[in-house]
Amino acid sequence: MGKMMRAARLHKIGEPFQVDTIPVPEVRPTDVLVEVKAAGVVPNLRNVVTSYPKWFPFLPLPALPAIYGLDAAGVVSQVGSQVRSGIKEGDRVYINPGLSCGGCIACRRGDHVNCTAYTFQGYFGFGEGSQKLFEDYPYGGFGQFLTAPVANLVKLPDSISFEQGARFGYLGTSYSALKKAQFCPGQTVLIDGATGTLGLGAVILALAMGAAKIFGTGRNKVLLEKLRALDPSRIVPISLGEKPTAEVVMAATEGYGVDVLIETLGPNAPVSNVIDSFNALRRGGKAINIGGVADPIPLEPFPLMCLQKSYIGSLWFTTAEGQDMADMAASGTLNLGVFEHERFKLDQVNEALDAVEQRTGGFTNVVIMH
Numbered sequence: 067m068g069k070m071m072r073a074a075r076l077h078k079i080g081e082p083f084q085v086d087t088i089p090v091p092e093v094r095p096t097d098v099l100v101e102v103k104a105a106g107v108v109p110n111l112r113n114v115v116t117s118y119p120k121w122f123p124f125l126p127l128p129a130l131p132a133i134y135g136l137d138a139a140g141v142v143s144q145v146g147s148q149v150r151s152g153i154k155e156g157d158r159v160y161i162n163p164g165l166s167c168g169g170c171i172a173c174r175r176g177d178h179v180n181c182t183a184y185t186f187q188g189y190f191g192f193g194e195g196s197q198k199l200f201e202d203y204p205y206g207g208f209g210q211f212l213t214a215p216v217a218n219l220v221k222l223p224d225s226i227s228f229e230q231g232a233r234f235g236y237l238g239t240s241y242s243a244l245k246k247a248q249f250c251p252g253q254t255v256l257i258d259g260a261t262g263t264l265g266l267g268a269v270i271l272a273l274a275m276g277a278a279k280i281f282g283t284g285r286n287k288v289l290l291e292k293l294r295a296l297d298p299s300r301i302v303p304i305s306l307g308e309k310p311t312a313e314v315v316m317a318a319t320e321g322y323g324v325d326v327l328i329e330t331l332g333p334n335a336p337v338s339n340v341i342d343s344f345n346a347l348r349r350g351g352k353a354i355n356i357g358g359v360a361d362p363i364p365l366e367p368f369p370l371m372c373l374q375k376s377y378i379g380s381l382w383f384t385t386a387e388g389q390d391m392a393d394m395a396a397s398g399t400l401n402l403g404v405f406e407h408e409r410f411k412l413d414q415v416n417e418a419l420d421a422v423e424q425r426t427g428g429f430t431n432v433v434i435m436h
């Protein structure tokens with residue numbers, strides 16, 4: 067019998083995770099075997115593993131029992147026989163869990179996030195082809211080892227801890243949103259839900275990318291003040307439920323508005339907040355939605371055309387964007403020191419899920435340590 071490892075697996079929707087002993091996977095030619103050191107427990111995981119299919123009926127889950135764990139960071143312990151360069155044993159890496167088929171039209175164009183079978187390893191998929199990708203890569207961050215395509219690795223410098231690396235998924239989502247908005251140094255950005263997990267990521271990335279001014283909305287005044295303290299000259303907190311956000315932004319920008327809106331509010335957020343923030347965008351501004359407000363948004367095409375405003379959906383990020391973030395953090399422009407890590411052992415995975423519910427906004431980073 068080969069080497070064995072421990073992995074927290076879900077055996078039935080709605081039941082707790084169970085730690086099982088299973089074989090360490092064999093590495094295939096173009097894959098790597100990674101010894102996981104830290105795995106992020108993402109805020110949405112409980113919804114997925116308790117309420118499926120109510121919550122995301124159109125998003126397929128891996129066949130059970132399944133190893134979850136979306137965001138993993140660790141050390142390469144073995145490379146496949148056809149891994150030629152760039153990655154070697156001992157490299158510290160973040161594993162981008164976004165899997166694509168390689169053969170569909172989007173994949174052949176190099177547009178992997180738009181693969182018709184796009185799948186989050188250790189989480190859920192987006193298409194009919196996802197189940198096959200789950201079978202190819204059935205290992206997530208809640209296992210001691212996982213296999214991944216070599217093309218999905220982000221190399222982490224020594225200055226990035228594994229705990230910080232385990233935050234790269236939500237950070238990358240925010241970074242890709244700013245890139246899709248063509249956000250430039252010297253511009254202004256409004257981040258709706260700025261104290262949350264996606265929002266805080268967007269704030270520190272906008273700081274790193276040279277934002278002139280960052281307006282950030284939130285409800286918790288203590289967290290808003292903590293956010294402002296990250297860079298008091300550039301961050302303007304906006305307390306939701308007082309003045310309309312658009313009014314605050316327009317007053318602060320001489321009636322011009324912000325260049326970019328990053329909308330991070332979650333599925334249950336009121337549509338009125340989205341509209342209010344959208345009204346804070348300047349002519350030609352771009353709004354990027356990464357939070358997934360569930361209700362329909364009444365957008366009027368005619369004024370949208372006249373003002374050349376865009377409302378764009380954005381999912382996840384590319385491995386190249388992940389590497390950008392690692393390089394920005396290595397150079398000191400991106401400050402990953404804002405996170406407060408709450409570390410749990412693998413046996414405590416169910417407690418970690420509870421801890422995510424109790425988190426103090428985006429500053430808390432709940433991780434499983436192997």
Ligand SMILES: [Zn+2]
Nearest residue numbers: 167170173181
């Ligand atoms: Zn594809």
